[in-house]
Amino acid sequence: xxxxxxxxxxQLFFGxxxxxxxxxxxxxxxxxKSVIEKxxxxxxxxxxxxxxxxxTKPLSERIRPKTLTEVVGQEDGIEALRAAICNSNPQHVLxxxxxxxxxxAAARLVLEEAKRNSDSPFAKSAPFIELDATTARFxxxxxxxxxxxxxxxxxxxxxxxxGQAGIPQPKRGxxxxxxxxxxxxxxxxxxxxxxxxxxxxxxxxxxxxxxxxYYSEENKNIPRHIHRIFTEGLPADFRLIGATTRMPEEIxxxxxxxxxxxxxRDLEQxxxxxxxxxxxxxxxxxxxxxxxxxxxxxxQNGREAVNIIQIAASVAKKESRAIIDASHMEWxxxxxxxxxxPVSQVSSKSEIGMVNGLALLGPSTGYLLPLEVxxxxxxxxxxITITGIAEEETIGSQxxxxxxxxxxxxxxxTVVTFLKSLxxxxxxxxxHVNFPGGTPVDGPSAGLAIATGIYSCMKKIPVNHLxxxxxxxxxxxxxxxxxxxxxxxxxxxxAGAKTVLIPKANYHTLTQKxxxxxxxxxxxxxxxxxxxxxxxxxxxxxxxxxxxKSS
Ligand SMILES: Nc1ncnc2c1ncn2[C@@H]1O[C@H](COP(=O)(O)OP(=O)(O)OP(=O)(O)O)[C@@H](O)[C@H]1O
Numbered sequence: 064x065x066x067x068x069x070x071x072x073x074q075l076f077f078g079x080x081x082x083x084x085x086x087x088x089x090x091x092x093x094x095x096k097s098v099i100e101k102x103x104x105x106x107x108x109x110x111x112x113x114x115x116x117x118x119t120k121p122l123s124e125r126i127r128p129k130t131l132t133e134v135v136g137q138e139d140g141i142e143a144l145r146a147a148i149c150n151s152n153p154q155h156v157l158x159x160x161x162x163x164x165x166x167x168a169a170a171r172l173v174l175e176e177a178k179r180n181s182d183s184p185f186a187k188s189a190p191f192i193e194l195d196a197t198t199a200r201f202x203x204x205x206x207x208x209x210x211x212x213x214x215x216x217x218x219x220x221x222x223x224x225x226g227q228a229g230i231p232q233p234k235r236g237x238x239x240x241x242x243x244x245x246x247x248x249x250x251x252x253x254x255x256x257x258x259x260x261x262x263x264x265x266x267x268x269x270x271x272x273x274x275x276x277y278y279s280e281e282n283k284n285i286p287r288h289i290h291r292i293f294t295e296g297l298p299a300d301f302r303l304i305g306a307t308t309r310m311p312e313e314i315x316x317x318x319x320x321x322x323x324x325x326x327x328r329d330l331e332q333x334x335x336x337x338x339x340x341x342x343x344x345x346x347x348x349x350x351x352x353x354x355x356x357x358x359x360x361x362x363q364n365g366r367e368a369v370n371i372i373q374i375a376a377s378v379a380k381k382e383s384r385a386i387i388d389a390s391h392m393e394w395x396x397x398x399x400x401x402x403x404x405p406v407s408q409v410s411s412k413s414e415i416g417m418v419n420g421l422a423l424l425g426p427s428t429g430y431l432l433p434l435e436v437x438x439x440x441x442x443x444x445x446x447i448t449i450t451g452i453a454e455e456e457t458i459g460s461q462x463x464x465x466x467x468x469x470x471x472x473x474x475x476x477t478v479v480t481f482l483k484s485l486x487x488x489x490x491x492x493x494x495h496v497n498f499p500g501g502t503p504v505d506g507p508s509a510g511l512a513i514a515t516g517i518y519s520c521m522k523k524i525p526v527n528h529l530x531x532x533x534x535x536x537x538x539x540x541x542x543x544x545x546x547x548x549x550x551x552x553x554x555x556x557x558a559g560a561k562t563v564l565i566p567k568a569n570y571h572t573l574t575q576k577x578x579x580x581x582x583x584x585x586x587x588x589x590x591x592x593x594x595x596x597x598x599x600x601x602x603x604x605x606x607x608x609x610x611x612k613s614s
Contacts, residue, residue, distance in 0.1 A: 121370075121373070122369050122372065122373040123369040123370060123373075126342050128168045128169075129172075131169060131173065131176060134165045135165070135330065135337045136165075136328065136330050137165050137328065139326075139328070140158070140169070140325050140326060140327040143325040144173050145173065145176065146323075147323045148173045148174070148177050148302065149173065149180050150183070151183065153183070153185070154302065155266065155302055155303040155304075155305075155322040156305070156322055156323050156324075156325055157304075157314065157319060158170065158304065158326075159307055159310075159311060159324065159325070159326050159327065159427060160306075160308070160326060160328065160425075160426060160427050161329055161364060161428060163364030164327050164329065164330050164364050166249075166306040167193075167247070167249060167306065170306065173304075174245045188243075189245070190240060190245075191241075191244055191245050191247065192240045192245070194237045194247070194248050194249070195248075195249045196258075199254070201213075201255065201258060203257075208258075209236055210237050210248075210254075210261070210262065211258070211261050211262075212233065212236030212237075212271060212273070213234050213236065213273075214231050214278075215231065215232040215234055217229045217231060228284045229277060230277070230282075230284055231275035231278050231285075231289070233293070235297060238262070238265050238271050239271060239297045239298065241299070242297075242298045242299055243300065243301065245302050245303075245304055246301045246303050247304045247305075248304075248305045248306070251305030251307050252307040252308070259315055259317075262318070263317055263321070266321055268299075269300035270295075270299055271296055271297050271299045272296040273297070278293050280293075280294070308426070326426060328428075328550075329364075329424075329425070329427055330364060330365055332360065334365070336355050336358075338368045338369060339359070339368045339369070340355070342368065342369045342373070343372050343376065346372065348379055348380070348387055349385075350372070350375070350386065350387035350388070350392075351387070351389060353388065354387050354389050357392040358375075358392055360406075361402075361403055361404065362404075363404055367401075371395050371396075371399075372387070374399070375391040375394075378395070379391050405424070407431040407554075408431075408559055409431065409528050409531070409560050410433065410528050412525075413525035413528045413597040415519050415520060415524065415525050416437055416519050416520045417434075417435055417525075418433070418434050418436070418515050418532070419433055419512070419526075419530060420432040420433070420434050420498075420512035420513075420531070421508070421532065422508070422551075423546070423547045423550065423551065427550055428550065428554075429547065429550035429551045429553055429554030431531055431555055431558035431560065434513070434516060435496070435499065436494070436496050436519070437494075437497075438492040439492060439493045440491065440492055441493045445490060445493055445494070446493045447475050447479075447496075448495045449475070449496050449498075450495070451499055471496065471507075471509060473507065474510040474513050475496055475517075477538055478510065478517055478536055479517070480538055481536065481538055481539065481540050481588070482517065482518065484539075487518070487521050488521075489517050492521075494517060496513055496516065507535040507536075507545075508535055508545035508546070509533075511542055511564065511591060512532050514536050514540075514588055515591065519595075519596065522596075524596045524597060525596070526595055526597065527562075529559070529562060530561070530564065530595050531551075531555035531560040531562075532563065532564040532565075532595065533545055533548065533551050533565055533566075534565065534585070535566070540588040541588075542585050542588065542590070542591070543566055545565075545566060548566075548572065549573060549574070549577070551563075552573075552582060555580060556580040560580060562580070562581045562594055563582055564583050564594055564595070565582060566586075567586045570584035
């Protein structure tokens with residue numbers, strides 16, 4: 064064999080080896096492709112099968128109001144919402160109110176109503192985008208942010224075409240998806256402060272800007288649309304509707320000042336009945352009057368009313384009964400461990416040391432809070448005891464929170480000093496103030512009621528049981544303004560009070576007249592006495608007070 068033949072054999076050998084190598088590669092590529100395809104076909108079948116399985120929707124979804132008029136009991140709130148959204152210049156809105164009372168339902172419907180208005184800037188296709196702030200978590204590196212959108216940098220994109228070419232990809236968030244429409248943020252009070260600040264900026268500019276270390280204006284690989292997004296930003300011109308169960312003070316002032324603030328009220332028993340009847344019609348099982356009344360006593364909100372009907376209806380059906388009766392209702396209440404709605408009523412007679420205070424249970428829920436005061440001559444160092452409420456509470460927001468010592472205790476101390484200055488020796492007594500039922504007292508607004516209770520005990524004069532009161536009291540007996548006064552007046556009326564005393568400074572802010580209750584504005588503790596002390600003795604007590612003061 065000559066040299067040429069040897070070289071040819073070697074070439075042939077290597078040719079075969081290389082050929083085999085590429086053939087194998089091709090084969091394995093083909094087989095992995097077919098494995099992926101097979102896998103995909105299996106997954107697609109699984110997805111199709113999953114889509115075919117459908118449970119029925121919860122009743123609360125099926126009877127979700129279809130028009131704003133179907134939202135029960137929120138006429139005032141809805142009127143304000145319409146005024147904000149259904150016009151030629153819609154505004155951002157914040158809706159306050161407890162859970163399950165129709166905030167989301169109303170927000171969803173108001174855009175549809177606005178679209179019917181020929182002046183409205185919302186187009187027929189204007190989107191309604193919903194986001195829950197409790198789940199809208201974001202990554203501080205900006206990799207993921209469902210609210211603002213984010214930039215997928217090549218380092219996180221893996222082997223995708225854009226990633227390999229080193230191109231950063233902006234991904235739209237809710238603010239851009241809502242462009243031209245409404246962004247509804249449920250539980251907006253839970254938004255992280257960083258997200259809240261970014262949201263404020265977008266509300267201001269109507270545009271969201273993105274940054275990336277991978278972006279360069281000179282990079283010719285970057286497509287034109289991505290260049291435009293980085294240089295001009297993504298449009299995000301929308302109207303915000305935020306809903307929250309928090310109190311207004313807990314919401315950052317910067318967002319509050321940009322929004323119209325609307326209050327949805329706590330639903331009453333009569334509202335529960337309307338919602339429950341509608342739900343029972345939907346499940347095609349009527350309910351007896353007795354059942355309806357039990358439901359109204361226990362359901363705390365619209366969603367709960369619907370859920371109770373849903374369970375009661377299935378129990379009735381299981382028993383082959385064509386009506387929901389009281390026994391079904393009682394069963395649901397028992398198994399769900401429901402507690403009755405807090406209903407407060409003024410007591411039937413005036414008593415010493417028993418006072419009708421007023422408290423807030425939420426942003427739009429007032430409550431008549433009966434408080435009891437007992438004074439016993441102190442045997443040792445006089446003590447102040449407060450029972451029925453937290454001795455310490457945290458106030459503020461996520462960004463700033465402070466702990467404060469019991470405000471009720473501070474109120475008692477202020478009142479004691481004030482009475483001492485009048486020569487009434489409350490400081491020589493052990494003072495016990497009890498807030499029965501554990502309803503929390505909102506800070507110092509029980510001051511006037513506490514002062515009345517202590518005064519009543521000192522003078523042994525009963526407190527008029529038909530009078531309710533609210534107001535902070537100062538060291539000189541001045542009555543200072545408090546929050547939520549309208550709601551508190553309504554609560555007083557509902558509880559059967561005939562007169563309600565409020566700080567004079569709050570009187571001017573009352574926007575609506577509330578019938579069947581006399582609202583008395585007062586400036587000082589002295590102003591309150593003729594009304595709070597039991598009618599038969601009030602004149603003489605007023606005299607005692609005045610005599611002490613002048614002596
Ligand atoms: N005022 C109402 N009128 C009619 N139905 C109501 C009302 N409030 C609640 N519902 C019923 O409860 C369901 C839930 O209401 P919605 O989601 O609007 O409450 P929400 O106030 O937004 O509370 P959350 O913040 O917990 O969602 C509705 O689908 C509806 O079936």
